[in-house]
Amino acid sequence: MSRIDDTLRELRSLDSFAALPNTLTRLDPRAKILATFFYIAVVVSFDRYTILALLPLAVYPVILAALGDVPPSLIARKLLIASPFALMIGIFNPLLDRAPLVDLFGMDIAAGWVSFASILLRFALTVSAALLLVATTGFHRVCAGLNQLGVPRILTTQLLFLFRYAEVLAGEASRMGTARELRACGRRRLNLGVYAGLLGHLLLRALERAQRIHLAMLARGFDGEMRGPHQLAWRRTDMFFLVLCAACFALARSIDLPRALGHILLGALP
Amino acid sequence: MHMADALISPVVGATMWVAAGATLAYCSRTLRQTRQEQLAPLMGVLGAFIFAAQMINFSIPLTGSSGHLGGGLLLAILLGPHAAFVIITSVLTVQALFFGDGGLLALGANICNLGLLPCFVGYLLIYQPLLGPDPLACSARRVGIATALAAIGGLQLGAFSVVMLTLFSGISSLPVDGFLLLMQPIHLAIGLVEGLATAAIVLFLRRARPDLFSSIAPASSIKPLLGAVCLATALTAGVGSWFASTQPDGLEWSIARTSGATEQTDHARSWPAVDTSTSLEGLLGAAATLSLILGIGFLLRRLSK
Numbered sequence: 001m002s003r004i005d006d007t008l009r010e011l012r013s014l015d016s017f018a019a020l021p022n023t024l025t026r027l028d029p030r031a032k033i034l035a036t037f038f039y040i041a042v043v044v045s046f047d048r049y050t051i052l053a054l055l056p057l058a059v060y061p062v063i064l065a066a067l068g069d070v071p072p073s074l075i076a077r078k079l080l081i082a083s084p085f086a087l088m089i090g091i092f093n094p095l096l097d098r099a100p101l102v103d104l105f106g107m108d109i110a111a112g113w114v115s116f117a118s119i120l121l122r123f124a125l126t127v128s129a130a131l132l133l134v135a136t137t138g139f140h141r142v143c144a145g146l147n148q149l150g151v152p153r154i155l156t157t158q159l160l161f162l163f164r165y166a167e168v169l170a171g172e173a174s175r176m177g178t179a180r181e182l183r184a185c186g187r188r189r190l191n192l193g194v195y196a197g198l199l200g201h202l203l204l205r206a207l208e209r210a211q212r213i214h215l216a217m218l219a220r221g222f223d224g225e226m227r228g229p230h231q232l233a234w235r236r237t238d239m240f241f242l243v244l245c246a247a248c249f250a251l252a253r254s255i256d257l258p259r260a261l262g263h264i265l266l267g268a269l270p
Numbered sequence: 271m272h273m274a275d276a277l278i279s280p281v282v283g284a285t286m287w288v289a290a291g292a293t294l295a296y297c298s299r300t301l302r303q304t305r306q307e308q309l310a311p312l313m314g315v316l317g318a319f320i321f322a323a324q325m326i327n328f329s330i331p332l333t334g335s336s337g338h339l340g341g342g343l344l345l346a347i348l349l350g351p352h353a354a355f356v357i358i359t360s361v362l363t364v365q366a367l368f369f370g371d372g373g374l375l376a377l378g379a380n381i382c383n384l385g386l387l388p389c390f391v392g393y394l395l396i397y398q399p400l401l402g403p404d405p406l407a408c409s410a411r412r413v414g415i416a417t418a419l420a421a422i423g424g425l426q427l428g429a430f431s432v433v434m435l436t437l438f439s440g441i442s443s444l445p446v447d448g449f450l451l452l453m454q455p456i457h458l459a460i461g462l463v464e465g466l467a468t469a470a471i472v473l474f475l476r477r478a479r480p481d482l483f484s485s486i487a488p489a490s491s492i493k494p495l496l497g498a499v500c501l502a503t504a505l506t507a508g509v510g511s512w513f514a515s516t517q518p519d520g521l522e523w524s525i526a527r528t529s530g531a532t533e534q535t536d537h538a539r540s541w542p543a544v545d546t547s548t549s550l551e552g553l554l555g556a557a558a559t560l561s562l563i564l565g566i567g568f569l570l571r572r573l574s575k
């Protein structure tokens with residue numbers, strides 16, 4: 001059951017970067033949430049055969065990772081783990097769409113390969129933007145921002161509870177898994193009967209725990225709302241960040257920057 | 271079955287966000303009206319339970335593969351569809367934000383496919399009618415069959431929805447029939463397995479804690495749901511058909527392809543590289559852009575140290 005422990009470590013590691021003091025973590029979470037959404041919308045709004053024009057947009061995750069002190073290797077590893085679905089559906093494009101589209105020094109490249117590459121690029125850009133939103137903001141502040149942006153309180157409270165107790169329950173699950181493995185005499189695979197018992201007991205423990213937590217919270221005056229330590233304040237830097245991001249994304253959307261750059265470079269060559 | 275941002279178009283993503291948001295608003299209003307917001311800690315811990323449960327796999331008999339719980343149906347059986355929907359939404363949000371499963375734009379679509387369909391259609395329209403007004407009096411076999419059918423129904427609809435949304439988005443070149451043939455049988459098997467797992471857990475809980483079922487699962491009426499489903503269908507169909515007609519990509523495009531017509535003109539528009547000098551231009555530009563970006567990142571990292 002080491003997989004559960006790994007997942008937990010991943011969950012905590014991403015959130016921990018938000019505690020670092022830097023320009024990005026000091027920004028209002030709402031500015032980063034809105035910028036991330038705008039970014040994703042711009043990335044996916046391109047035509048399915050676009051590769052070149054998407055490249056300048058990679059500057060956003062790179063800058064976020066650099067300013068937020070998030071190691072690129074962490075983001076790369078998470079991208080790799082999350083990639084199977086996009087790969088699985090995308091790989092059909094080269095098989096189905098064989099019309100030649102690009103002539104690269106005499107080699108014909110099929111449209112399917114171009115759109116496959118575009119899918120992978122979109123995947124990397126959108127997912128890294130979402131991961132970096134959490135890594136530079138922290139889950140509690142993301143939830144507070146979402147709340148301010150109109151997401152129902154019941155969902156943000158739910159998200160905070162889930163985040164807090166995922167660790168507790170995954171710990172329980174991990175211990176139960178270890179106990180089973182020790183008694184299973186080398187049989188690694190779970191059959192359905194054992195699985196149901198295992199999960200049923202886990203659920204019972206979860207329910208008992210929830211009851212204790214609820215009583216404890218009621219005793220401390222819980223009224224259905226989680227109050228964080230952070231007071232959100234929209235400052236001029238937040239506005240500046242959001243406007244700057246929006247302007248850059250709009251520029252990248254309207255002008256094919258790499259092609260223009262290539263044109264200039266080719267012109268400069270003798 | 272998480273859909274990815276990379277395979278979805280903004281129109282489809284936004285439409286599904288609206289559908290998911292409307293359902294969320296409806297659920298949170300219902301929960302508030304029935305004073306179930308008191309359940310917040312219970313819902314939170316159950317969300318964490320689903321999160322942990324999805325990491326435990328069981329082996330599927332006679333095959334080499336393994337499956338895990340989806341959770342929507344189990345939660346709906348325990349807490350009712352409204353609370354279950356909110357919990358599944360929270361689990362999917364955490365998965366999108368922390369693990370990149372799906373993505374933020376595709377989150378709406380994933381909430382609808384994996385939350386709305388199992389919780390409302392699977393539970394309210396299949397599970398409840400099959401069991402009748404008094405589920406506790408039903409035999410274990412009947413509960414098992416109803417749970418399995420509800421899980422299969424929910425997953426089949428979910429897989430169908432994934433196919434449709436992918437086609438409307440027009441990023442993948444999979445043709446309708448091929449994609450359906452790929453997805454539906456796989457999800458029939460997954461649904462059966464998930465249904466068996468859910469049924470086994472429900473039956474276990476019924477033996478261990480029969481009081482749970484009478485105390486927390488509220489009876490819910492079907493009428494507002496039918497209205498919501500009709501509205502969502504009309505919305506999706508409307509936007510989908512509008513999108514399919516304004517954009518030659520997507521549905522029509524794949525139909526044109528399977529019937530043998532190729533649209534070279536459509537391709538040439540996006541990357542007008544026919545002679546080598548323009549692709550050299552593109553390559554050079556790409557290399558320059560990427561080195562600039564990496565340079566900026568490197569510089570910022572050095573400066574912020």
